[in-house]
Amino acid sequence: MRIVVNGDWRETASAELCAVLEELGYGASIVTTAVNGEFVAAGARPVTRLAEGDRLEVLAPMQGG
Amino acid sequence: MLRLYEATLASRLLLGTARYPSPAVLTAAVRAARAEVVTVSLRRESGGERAGQGFWSLIRALGVRVLPNTAGCHSVKEAVTTAHMAREVFATPWIKLEVIGEEDTLQPDLFGLVEAAGILCAEGFEVFPYTTEDLVAAERLLAAGCRVLMPWGAPIGSGRGLNNLFGLSALRAHFPEVPLIIDAGLGVPSHAARALELGFDAVLINTAIAQARDPVQMAAAFAQAVAAGAAARAAGPIEPRDLAVPSTPVIGTAFRG
Numbered sequence: 001m002r003i004v005v006n007g008d009w010r011e012t013a014s015a016e017l018c019a020v021l022e023e024l025g026y027g028a029s030i031v032t033t034a035v036n037g038e039f040v041a042a043g044a045r046p047v048t049r050l051a052e053g054d055r056l057e058v059l060a061p062m063q064g065g
Numbered sequence: 066m067l068r069l070y071e072a073t074l075a076s077r078l079l080l081g082t083a084r085y086p087s088p089a090v091l092t093a094a095v096r097a098a099r100a101e102v103v104t105v106s107l108r109r110e111s112g113g114e115r116a117g118q119g120f121w122s123l124i125r126a127l128g129v130r131v132l133p134n135t136a137g138c139h140s141v142k143e144a145v146t147t148a149h150m151a152r153e154v155f156a157t158p159w160i161k162l163e164v165i166g167e168e169d170t171l172q173p174d175l176f177g178l179v180e181a182a183g184i185l186c187a188e189g190f191e192v193f194p195y196t197t198e199d200l201v202a203a204e205r206l207l208a209a210g211c212r213v214l215m216p217w218g219a220p221i222g223s224g225r226g227l228n229n230l231f232g233l234s235a236l237r238a239h240f241p242e243v244p245l246i247i248d249a250g251l252g253v254p255s256h257a258a259r260a261l262e263l264g265f266d267a268v269l270i271n272t273a274i275a276q277a278r279d280p281v282q283m284a285a286a287f288a289q290a291v292a293a294g295a296a297a298r299a300a301g302p303i304e305p306r307d308l309a310v311p312s313t314p315v316i317g318t319a320f321r322g
């Protein structure tokens with residue numbers, strides 16, 4: 001399935017968000033997610049299924065002013 | 066003491082964490098500033114990349130409060146979603162709400178800001194809105210539930226100081242009970258001292274310290290300026306006047322009469 005991850009097209013085998021994150025190499029990283037512009041809480045990832053063309057944002061802590 | 070929502074803080078200098086030459090310099094600058102609050106952000110991270118994880122470990126080791134921002138958001142929707150994401154990662158109800166309206170000055174979109182503040186306050190966020198000195202916007206932000214305001218001194222990173230002294234003084238006078246933090250645009254410690262002398266409760270500094278030739282020394286200098294400005298405000302400055310008043314008593318002056 002093809003989805004857009006942080007602005008880039010990616011091919012994933014899984015559809016379930018937890019598995020997609022694992023597949024993309026996030027593993028145990030502290031990240032937060034949004035799908036198609038909507039926040040998806042960590043607790044909702046196991047029940048969130050992605051569809052072809054979905055836009056996934058994966059954000060991590062960063063320096064800020 | 067500075068009271069921001071439920072927090073009571075000794076330091077009136079809040080620090081941004083971006084644009085430092087190295088993580089070690091950032092750590093030393095936070096300590097030299099004696100900052101108790103630092104701002105942080107969220108950015109895209111690719112799988113396997115560890116930059117964000119390392120940064121977050123460093124911040125947690127500092128033992129300071131974090132104030133996540135919504136920097137880079139240009140719409141209400143983006144800002145609200147980013148706030149939700151920040152609350153999850155940083156485990157705080159605090160959010161420095163930025164809705165940018167104009168690219169050259171990074172001036173806040175006050176209409177979007179008020180709308181986003183209303184949504185987030187209703188959801189239990191403790192919102193620190195990045196605003197201007199506009200009195201009407203301030204009134205609307207307070208009505209939306211904000212209990213702290215962060216007016217700009219000048220455009221972000223410009224180092225120009227308090228651009229609109231009259232407007233900022235009017236804001237201070239109109240809302241004497243609201244904690245007001247000058248956010249953005251300060252360049253040198255005297256700007257910070259001036260803000261505190263005018264009665265502002267705190268300042269948030271990033272570029273002026275991070276991009277100084279010696280950020281740690283500059284952080285210490287800002288801390289001294291903030292302390293001096295706050296002490297001067299508490300001590301009650303004299304009113305400026307147009308004519309001289311001799312400071313030495315004139316009674317008994319030699320060679321007169």
